[in-house]
Amino acid sequence: MTPRPHFRISVRALAEFCLDEGDLVSSFRASPSALEGRETHQLTQARRTPGYRPEQAVSLDWQHPDFDLTLSGRIDGAWISGIEEIKTLRISPEELPDSARALNQRQAQIYAALWALPRPEQAQWTVRLCYVHSQTQQEWHEDEHWTREALLDRLTGHLARYDHWLQQLHEHRQRRDLALARARFPFSQMRAAQRSMAETVYKAQALQRNALIEAPTGTGKTLAALFPSLKALGEGHHQGVYYLTMKNTGQPLVLDSIRALNLDTTDLITLNLQAKERLCLSPTTPCDGSVCPYARGYFDKRQRLRPALLEQGIWDQATLTSLGEEHQICPYYLSQDWAVWADLVVGDVNYLYDTTAVQPYLLREVDNQVAVLIDESHNLIDRGRAMFSAAFSGRSLAALNDAAPANVKAALKPVRRALQRCLNDQNGLCERRPEALVLALRTWLQASARLLREAPFWEPGPAWEALIFEAGRFTRIDELAQPEDFCWRYQGGESRAIDDKRIEILCLNPSRLLTQKHDLVNSVTGFSATLTPWPYSLAMTGLANAVPLTLPSPFQPQQFRVTLITDVSTRYRDRAGLKDTVLPLVRQFRRQTRGNALVFFSSYQQMAGVFEAFADDPTVMAPTRDATLLERLALLDRLRNEQGLMVMAPLGGVLGEGIDLPGDALTGVMVVGPGLPQVNELNNRIRHALDRQGQPGFDFAYRYPGLHKVLQAAGRCVRTETDQGDIWLLDDRFAEYYRNGWLPPHWLVVMRRREEVLEVTPD
Structure with missing residues (x-):
């Protein structure tokens, strides 16, 4: 028997849901400093007279014929005939936008109603909104006087409005669950590794566990993660799915996978979150209703448009923009507000993990339990450092x-x-x-x-x-x-x-803050082709408690001809003769590559020395540091349509992962050096910080990040069951990597000296 649906919402979230007045002023959307707020609340509560009761928990169970709803929160302070809601400010209340003041008043009124509900003997109530300046501790009191009956009527009105929305949402989810129960895998069969991955994803989500899956190229990771997550969604294991990518280029594939399921138009509400600059309809104005027409009257427009979410199956950039233009409402903030109700949210990882993201707050406030899928999750470490770092410049x-x-x-x-x-x-x-x-x-x-x-x-x-x-x-x-x-x-x-002045906050180890984000949701499943060594990925992604799984490659070992050239050193101390050592090997590699080749270097400096030897050859190319998106796309187009090309690129760049060049578009990959990050003061601080935390600092700061770049680059070669490719790794340290089991087990590896390779005559 299907359990009766039970929704939960906080007082703050109910007040925000029912807000239908005022303009959008984006600088006030973010909550104030949590630490500042806690300290100010405690100081304010300590100044109150005897009989004042701080931090009073309240709740109400609301029953609908089809579902239950629990409203809960904590009142900042209460006394015999009133309640107090405390708000921390650094300005006078008069400077608040009207929408912010209205939200605060509604929140206080709902708290007062919940406090008055079990106290019928008290007919008159004081509803106090107390603004406190966090620095001066100056207080501004805004008192309203309500009858108990009027407070309860207002509460009932708010709950009835929310109840009406939940009824629509509940009916949609019933249709969705039936559709997902009938949904079939869009291809005739699943590969063995794909099935194993799908089973692990489903079990982890059903048990509310985290998982980290290493799935080689060709596994079919997108559907292996998405399909079981939707099945688990339809069975009630979570209320929504967030599919997060590291690059926007991965998102169309997810939307295409949804279309391949052949669900009816509105059976699954999919929302593709976009960057602000992609959706902004007034890029020359601030997000303030006084100057931007799409922010003016935002909350009233949002209230009226909310049912439209359920009338469109896939909300992508085009549909969101069209809706915004038609109704003169900001599509960016509307999509952010809608995401909490969507069945599937597709977007960049920063929408859930960045410190400025609103999604974690929204999810927590409505108890919307979701399952998170993170594609290319090996990048979560560097992305985590970037998301938890910041800079302020005089420029x-x-x-x-x-x-x-x-x-x-x-x-x-x-x-x-x-x-x-x-x-x-x-x-x-x-x-x-x-x-x-x-x-x-x-x-x-x-x-x-x-x-x-x-x-x-x-x-x-x-x-x-x-x-x-x-x-x-x-x-x-x-x-x-x-x-x-x-x-x-x-x-x-x-x-x-002033332009030269700059101060940066730099995250050395993102795992603590990533873990805090993981803990906000039901389950997190990360997957990538490069996650070993496991101690590194489990610790640094904040998923130390995750279930690890390594899947076999769907390809045959004979498709990979991997050569380790073990008497070449690319260390900094040997840089003087590196060009003379590497150049003959690059020429030899090109001669025996029948299709196109990619040659990766650990730095632009290494690459420049070799590339200059091919300056007169138009079939040898190297993208510049400042290459535009159109230039990169044009380069990929040449690789797909021409033969005999060789492209040189830095490890970790745009050509090193996330591109697909099957067949003769790419038949050879050479990697010069193990890709270790540059030895500098910042990376050494990362190393020493990890040492102090009991981790192998050098491995975590240098060796393993470089290894992942190498494996990602090599993974561009052999993308289908019919591909064959040559992979050359140049550096004596790769022999140690092979002995330690850090190279893919499905590779056929031979170790050779430089002279042996140069003596081979190409077929």
């Missing part, structure tokens, strides 16, 4: 200051002074955080809305939005940073030019 200050009115320029002066003061005290990498700058940025952020209202005839451009984003990100990351996982870099202290 951003200068860009805004040049075109800003007098009031904005005056407000920027304290930020500029704080930046200079921090740089006067520090230079280079250190463990000291820039407290003065963080304080100045928080103050400026809170004043930003007032500054715009004080300059009604000024139209802020992209520089305003860029500084808002940069300052907000910097302060948020600073709050998360702990010295054992982070360091700070100070640059430009001696320079007079």
Whole structure:
């Protein structure tokens, strides 16, 4: 028997759901500092008189004929005839947008109703909204006086509105579950490795466990992860699926896989989250209803459009943009708000894991239990470091200051002074955080809305939005940073030019913060072709408790001709003669490659020395560092349509993973060097931080990241059952990798010396 559906929602989320007035002001969407809020709440509660009861839990069970709903929350303070909701600010309440004030009032009213419900003897209630300045501790009280009957009527109205939406959602999910129960795998059969992966994904999600799966090229990872997740969705093991990619290029394949299931148009609501710049319909204005028509009246428009989510099967960039234009509403923020209700969300990993993402908060607030799939999850380590790092530069200050009115320029002066003061005290990498700058940025952020209202005839451009984003990100990351996982870099202290000044917060080990994100959802399944050695991937992705699985290759060993050239050193100390050593091997490799070849180097410097020897050969190419997307696509198009080409590229670049060149489009891959990250002060700090945490620092900071780049590059060769390819790895350290079992077990490996390879005559 199918269990009766049970929904949960917090008081804050119910108030936000029912908000139907005011403009969107994006700088106020992010919640204030959690640490600041907790400290301010505690200080405020401590000042109250006897009889005041802080932190009172309240809840209400609401029954619908088809489902149950639990509303719950915690009141900041209550007394015999009233309740208090405390909000932390760095400005006066008058500077809040109308939508923010309305949201706070609704939240307080719902708390008051829940508190009054079991107290029928009290007819009159005080509903107090208390704003507290976190620095000065100044309080502003906004008291409303309600009858118990009026409060309960208002609560009933909010719950009835939410109930009506849940009824629509519940009916959709019933149809969805029936459709998913009937859904069949879109191909005649599953490969053995694909079936094994699908079974592991399903079992992990059913048991609410995490899994990490190494699945070689050709496994069919997308469907092997997606199909069982949808089956588990239809059986009630979770309420939604998030399919997260490292690159946008992987998302169309997911949408095509959904189409291949041949479900009816609205059986599965799929939402493809896009970057803001892809969906923004007014890129020259800030996200503020006073200047952007798509932010004006946003919450009323959102309320009216919510049912439209269930009327479209796949919400991609085109459909979201069309809806936004038709109804004059921001499609970017609408898609973010809708994602919590979609059956399948497809998007970049940052939508769930980045510190500025709204999705984790939304999911937590409505108890929307989801299963997360992470494609190319070996990249989660570097992406995690990037998402948990931030920078603030004088260049951003200068860009805004040049075109800003007098009031904005005056407000920027304290930020500029704080930046200079921090740089006067520090230079280079250190463990000291820039407290003065963080304080100045928080103050400026809170004043930003007032500054715009004080300059009604000024139209802020992209520089305003860029500084808002940069300052907000910097302060948020600073709050998360702990010295054992982070360091700070100070640059430009001696320079007079503001453009040269920069302070960075750098994440050394992202695993702690990644784990916190993993814990927000039902289950996480990561998959990639390169995850071994397991101790590295399990620890650094924050999935130490995950079930690991290594799948066999669907290809035959005879398809891979792997040669390790073990008497070549690409170490820094041997760089002087590297070109003379490598160049004959590159020429030999090209001669025996019948189709096209890719040659990867550990650095641009290594590559430049060899590439110059082919300067007069138009069939030998090397993309530049600043190659545009169109130039990269044109290069891939040549590889797919021409023969006898050789392309040189750096390891870890755009050609090193995520591209598919089957058949003669690519029949050979050579990798020069083990791809170790550059030895520098930052990477050494990563190494020492990991050593202090009991991990093998050198391996985790240098050896294994390089190994993954090598294996990803080599994985471009042999993409189908009929492909055959040559893979050459040049460096004596690859012999050790082979002995340690770090190279794919399905490779046929031979080890040779340089002279032996050069003596071979191509067929």
